[in-house]
Amino acid sequence: MPSSQPLVLTELADSTRAAAEAFIAAGTAANTVRSYQSALTYWSAWLRLRYRRSLGDGALPPEVAVQFIVDHLARPDTSGNWTHLLPPAVDAALVEAKIKGKPGPLSFSTVSHRLAVLAKWHRLRNWDNPSEAPAVKTLLREARKAQARQGVSVRKKTAVVLEPLQAMLATCTDGVRGTRDRALLLLAWSGGGRRRSEIVGLQIGDLRRLDADTWLYALGTTKTDSSGVRREKPLQGPAAQALNAWLAVAPACEGPLFRRLYKGGRVAASGLSGDQVARIVKRRAAMAGLDGDWAAHSLRSGFVTEAGRQGVPLGEVMAMTEHRSVSTVMGYFQAGSLLDSQASQLLSSTPLDAVPPGERTAAAPHTAQEC
Template sequence: MAANPSPRKRRLKNAPATVIEPAALISPSELGDAARRAAEEILVAGQAENTVRSYRSALRYWCAWAQARYGQALALPVAVPTVLQFLVDHLARGPIDQPVCELPPAIDELLVRSDFKRQAGPLKMNTVVHRLAVLSKLHQLRRQPNPCEDPQVRQVLSSAKRAASKRGEIVTKKTAATREPLEAMLATCDDSLEGIRDRALLLFAWASGGRRRSEVADAIVERLAKADGGNYSYRLHRSKTNQDGSQAQPDKPIRGPAAEALRAWLEASAVTEGAIFRRLWKTRVGPALTAESVANIVRKRATLAGLEGDWAGHSMRSGFVSEAGRNDIPIGDVMAMTEHRTVQTVMGYYRSGELATNAVGNLLGQRPRPGTATPE
C-alpha cells in the first residue's frame, strides 16, 4: 500500500507551472544590460589605477569636443565622419615650429578655458592615438560597430604618423636616472625624516628593478622579507604586465645601500605593517603615498640636485635599464627584474645605455691596433 504523499509534495504537485515569457529570455550570444555593465565594471577594476584615470580623461574630452563641435552629446556608435573630423581637428600640419589644425579657434579656446585641454593647438600624436584607442575600446565593450577600425580612419592616422616623423616630431621620453644623476638626487637627502624616506624611496624604486611609481606607492611591509647580510627581498604581487598576479615572478632583491636606506626608514618611521612609503606631517607618519606623490618626490630631488631634464617617476625605471646596459648586464636578467613583457619595449633604454660606453660610439678616439693597415 502506497504511503500518502506529504503535504509539501502535494503542494509541489498541484502548483501551477512557471511560465517564462519569450520576451524575457536573453540570447546566449548577447549580454543583457545589467550583465554588460557588470562586465565593464570588472574590466575597469582589473586595470591599473593610472590606466582607468587615462580612460576617463580621454572619454571626458571626447564628450566635451562633440558637444562643442556639434552641439549635441556623444552617442554610440560614433559615425566614421565624426572620427575623421576629430582627427583633422587635432592632428598637427605644417612646420614643426608653427603647427596648425582644423579645430576652430573659438572651440579650441572654449575647451582650454573649460579645462578640457591644457593649451590651444594640435594635440601630440601619442595623445590622439590614445584617445582613438579608448573610443575603440568603448565600442568593443558596448558591442557597437567600431568606427576606429574603418579603413579611412586607419589610413588617415597612418599618414599622419608618417607626416609627423618627416616634420621632425619625436616621441618624448622622461630623463633616465642613471647612476650619476641618482647619486646627485641621493646627496640632497639629509637625515631628517623626510630625507630618510626619500633616500629609501629612490633606492627602493631604482635598485629593485626600476619599479613603476604605482608599484612603489603600493609596496607593503607584508611582502618584504629579510635576507642574509642585512639585505631584503620584495615580492611584487602584481604589476602592469601581471595585473591578476597569476604569473609567478622572482622576488626582487634589495641589497647594499638600498637595503641600508630601507632599514633606516623603517626604523625611523616605526612602520611595521601596511604601506612602506607614507606621507609625512612634520614629524608624524601618515597614510600611504600616492603614485603622483612618488613622481613629485623624484622631481623635487632632481630640482634640488640642479639636474636638467624632464624628470618623473618613470625616470627610475628607464635609469635602471640604461645603467644595466652600460654595465653589459644580460638583457634576460634585466627583464627578470623589471618584468618587461617584450624585448622591444626594454631594448630602447638598454641599447642607449650600452652604446653610451661601448667603443663603437667612440671609434675616432680609438687607437688602431698594431699591424692594422691605414687606408691610403
C-alpha cells in the same frame, strides 16, 4: 556646425560614468581607469560640440575618428606654418569647461591614446571599431611621418642612470626626509625600475627579510600583471641598507611602506601619492643641480638603460621590470648598451693626432668637395 550651448561638467561626468564602470569591471588598473575616464570625458565634450551627439548614442563611424585626428593634430601648411582644423569656438569652449588645458593642437601621443580608449570603448560594447578602419590607420601613420619630418619628436623623460642616481642620493642628508627619499629612490631603481603606482602600493607586509643585506619585496596586481599572484623581487646591498635605515626611523607593523612626513620629520600614517613620488625625484634632481626632464618614470627608464650599459642580459632585466613587450624596453636597453660599445668609441681608441697625416687621407677617400 559647432553647438553654441555651453558644456555642463556634471552632464559630462554622467555621460562617462558608465564607461569608467565598464573598465573597472574589466579589471583595469585604477590609474589606467582615470586616464580612460579623462579621455572619454574629452570625447563626450568634443562630440557634443562638433556633432551634437552623446558618446553612448551608438558606434561612431570612421569619418568621426578621421575628423578627430585632423581637428587635433597640427600639420604644416603651404606657408610653413602649423595648422589644425578644430574650430576656435569649439577649442575655446573645451578650455573654458576645463576639459582641455590650453588652446591649440594636441600631441601625437595624446591623440593616439584617445583613439585607443575609443577603440576599447567600442570593443566592450561589441560595436564596430572606427579606429581600425584603413582610412583612420593610414591617416594616423602619415600624420606621424609628417610631424617627424618637421622635427616633432616624442619627448621622453631623462633616464636616471648610475651617475645622476648617485648625485641624487648625495642630497639625501636632510634627516628623516632624506632617509625616506634615499630608501625610495634605491628601491625604485635597484629593485627593478618600479613604476610610481607600484612604489606607493607597497605595504609593510610585502617585505620579507633574508639577512642584513637582503630583502625581498612582493608585487601584487600591477599595470602588466592583473593575476593577483605575488611575485617577489630582491633588494640587496646599498638598497637593502637604505631600507633598513628607513624602517628604523619609521617603524610600523602594517600600512604603506613609504609614508608622508609632517614638519619636523614626524612620520604620518598615510602613504605617498604617485604625484609625490614624481616630486621627490624632481626635487632631488634639482638639489643635485642636474639638468633634464625628470619624473618618476626616470627611475624605470634609468634602470633599464644602466642595465644595458653594464651588459645585463635582456631577459634578466625584463624579469625585474616585468615589461611584457620587448619593443617597449629595447629602446632604453639598446641606448645603454651603445654607451660603452666600441662602435661608439672608434675615435677614442685611435686619436687623430696619433695618425700620420698621409694615412688619414688614405683612410678617407671622399673629400669635402666630393660630398
